[in-house]
Amino acid sequence: MKYPIYWVDAFARCVFRGNPAAVVPLEAWPEDALMQQIAFENGLAETAFFVRTGADRLHLRWFTPALEVDLCGHATLGAAFTLFTQLDQGGNRIVFESRSGPLVVTRRNAETLELDFPSRPALLLDAPSVSPGLLRGIGGAVPSVWLKVPAHFYYLAVFRTEIEVRALRPDFAALASLGDVRVIVTAPGSDCDFVSRFFAPGAGVPEDPVTGSAHCTLVPYWAAQLGKAALHARQVSARGGELWCELAGDRVKIAGHAVLYLRGEIVV
Numbered sequence: 001m002k003y004p005i006y007w008v009d010a011f012a013r014c015v016f017r018g019n020p021a022a023v024v025p026l027e028a029w030p031e032d033a034l035m036q037q038i039a040f041e042n043g044l045a046e047t048a049f050f051v052r053t054g055a056d057r058l059h060l061r062w063f064t065p066a067l068e069v070d071l072c073g074h075a076t077l078g079a080a081f082t083l084f085t086q087l088d089q090g091g092n093r094i095v096f097e098s099r100s101g102p103l104v105v106t107r108r109n110a111e112t113l114e115l116d117f118p119s120r121p122a123l124l125l126d127a128p129s130v131s132p133g134l135l136r137g138i139g140g141a142v143p144s145v146w147l148k149v150p151a152h153f154y155y156l157a158v159f160r161t162e163i164e165v166r167a168l169r170p171d172f173a174a175l176a177s178l179g180d181v182r183v184i185v186t187a188p189g190s191d192c193d194f195v196s197r198f199f200a201p202g203a204g205v206p207e208d209p210v211t212g213s214a215h216c217t218l219v220p221y222w223a224a225q226l227g228k229a230a231l232h233a234r235q236v237s238a239r240g241g242e243l244w245c246e247l248a249g250d251r252v253k254i255a256g257h258a259v260l261y262l263r264g265e266i267v268v
Contacts, residue, residue, distance in 0.1 A: 006260065125155075196235050
């Protein structure tokens with residue numbers, strides 16, 4: 001079998017920045033095991049697969065090298081970018097059916113795509129309820145606040161300064177020993193509203209370069225802290241990425257750029 005593949009750097013204006021995602025258009029779904037093997041072979045944080053179900057509707061799934069996930073921002077952005085720029089998608093709106101419900105992507109202009117994702121607010125945790133392994137995993141630095149997203153694996157650790165977030169040296173083995181636990185660390189930004197990093201070694205992604213799904217939790221938190229709905233964010237990983245976000249009721253709008261790095265063919 002042969003499948004087309006596109007490699008897109010999402011939340012970036014140029015290649016080698018942002019978060020790389022593989023995008024694989026399909027005519028029909030293959031076995032899940034094959035998609036997982038392809039994602040493992042690609043070695044990227046996520047590989048997105050989609051099957052068209054209508055003129056502007058598609059079924060979208062995402063796989064890390066280790067497992068299938070229920071929501072992914074940068075690979076959704078990469079899939080929409082691929083459709084608009086490489087596959088002659090008409091109009092300015094795409095609806096992806098997913099494990100997290102319908103996800104709309106709108107083409108704002110020639111450069112910017114906007115994701116419409118569910119909001120996932122986090123709840124405050126008491127410090128004693130945080131495991132020592134979690135604290136070791138993020139490098140031993142003590143955040144000012146710990147929060148957790150109900151019914152999900154996400155923890156949110158809030159620091160006072162951007163410098164502290166940039167200086168973190170996570171112990172990925174310690175985090176991986178906790179299972180599929182995903183940790184967002186964040187602080188106010190020096191030249192934006194807030195910064196973040198994201199660690200998920202239990203899901204096969206030690207540090208994700210730019211994480212759209214994490215902003216489903218970050219945006220409601222910072223909107224409440226800063227008293228405004230529109231927010232400018234940066235993810236301060238080694239590659240770095242930039243996002244323009246807005247809290248809209250129980251939805252989060254996440255906008256960014258993308259750029260094509262590679263297109264080719266998978267032979268399996």
